[in-house]
Amino acid sequence: MEILNLGCGNKFVTLKPGDTVINHDRIKHCSRVDVAWDLNDLPWPWPDDSFDLIVACAVLEHLKLNLVESLDECWRILRPDGRVHMKLPYWKHDAAWDDPTHYWQFSLGSFDQFDPEKKRGAQYAFYTPRKWKIVKPAFLNQRGSSVITLMQVRKP
Numbered sequence: 001m002e003i004l005n006l007g008c009g010n011k012f013v014t015l016k017p018g019d020t021v022i023n024h025d026r027i028k029h030c031s032r033v034d035v036a037w038d039l040n041d042l043p044w045p046w047p048d049d050s051f052d053l054i055v056a057c058a059v060l061e062h063l064k065l066n067l068v069e070s071l072d073e074c075w076r077i078l079r080p081d082g083r084v085h086m087k088l089p090y091w092k093h094d095a096a097w098d099d100p101t102h103y104w105q106f107s108l109g110s111f112d113q114f115d116p117e118k119k120r121g122a123q124y125a126f127y128t129p130r131k132w133k134i135v136k137p138a139f140l141n142q143r144g145s146s147v148i149t150l151m152q153v154r155k156p
Helices: 067-077 094-098 119-123
Strands: 002-006 020-025 051-057 078-089 132-140 146-153
Touching (some): 067 078, 067 146
Parallel strands (some): 002 020
Antiparallel strands (some): 078 146
């Protein structure tokens, strides 16, 4: 499995035998960061259909790109049936607003627009032609500070 760990910071994905992980961050702050890139600069530096899984924990809210733009780019670099695991700040929690580098906060329904099988996904299908399937519906972490979800690309 080819895994991209976006905005890894000091959190590195645990490998299973046969997995390959690319650790990304905005700057190369340690030797474990494989790719340094500002994700606000499109396109991201990976070719189409490069990864099976993207881990994006506590990173997308720091981008000037909105969620549609970020997920469109994730969709592009994921292989068919590829997945993105996201952890994002929950808008009702103080921690979502405490960090001055947060551009965005999210709700449990923020991802429904991307899945055409959801009511809002059908209603707002014009947001993006790049569609997703919600594999694990959004839920709050134990502190109630973050929204977590798992989505899978819909590609031929």
